[in-house]
Amino acid sequence: MDDEFPRRWAADIAALAAELQLGFEARFGYPPDEHRVAPPAAPEDLARLADLLYGLRLPGDLLEFYRATGGVSLPDVGNAYFISGPRDVCAARDELATVDWAGERLDVVVFASDGGGTRYALPAPTGTPVLRLPPGAITPDRVYTGRHIGRPGAYGPAAADLAEFLARMRDATARFVATGEVTDL
Template sequence: MLNGLLMVNVAYIRRWREDVTACLDRLLPGFEVRFGYPPGRHTVGGPAGEEELASLAGMRLPGDLLVWYRQVREASLPDVGNGYFIDEPGLVARREVTAIRGSFTADVVVFASDGGGTLFAVDAVTGSPVYRLPAGEIVAGVYRSDDPRFDVVAGNLAGFLDRLRDTVERFATMGVVGDL
């Protein structure tokens, strides 16, 4: 959120989905020839169901993330780099990490991951920023790490989604993935 305004809205999500789907449409047809193995199942799903959204009811959830889940249940991009996954609501509700301490201190909602064990979390109260949580210590729901990759990756959910879209685009075009 910026000054109380949601950055992620239905039009933004529709455009994001179209952009990522177009990249996947370019990437997947020749994927096996290009990379030497068949692609996994890549999806940008439809809206989460009411029961799934209800699983989030007891959580502090930023408005942008709730808007996202009302339009996209999950995104699975297993072959873009090590893979990127925006979790479905049930998994978000079951995530162990609820706070971060150390270089940053915040209550968080973990909503995404990559195939290398890194989690992505958004501040549960303000919805910004988005943190990258590489493998670290988790005790009683609190994440701690001295890894220099434990950092802010985007100012908000829209910034994270923009970076993810750009990562998919770069991978579809050049076969290389940047650091997210």
């Protein structure tokens, strides 16, 4: 992911969120919730996240993303789309640290979710693909970690990498703003 992509993406999402607010209640029959593209993450939050990512040997794409925005909340877009801020990403790492996927045990960093309980994670050490973790119980595995137990076969890649995931989210948001059609990530 090039350095400018996260900044362009955040500006695009902010513009789409502002466009969605215009006439929202007349179009959908209820008032809009707050749509938010947070300012860039604070240096101390970036440092904590960097420690986590470097400890897992994950590529720095997520860190670059948080240098452009500290998170995104789009509660009225589709089924809702959320990208957690770096503090929440680090906290979620304590809750959900490994998944059983495609016959492997993977360390993951959960960074996004939708309004239906699906979470999106980057596996270590590659950061690819972005994994879709369906709603499921979290069971203790080790101290400060857990295993995600979802329906067998319900896991899957959501995107080849973080840049593709963000592009898909932007496109799904644009489609919803234009047509009201919901697109799954």
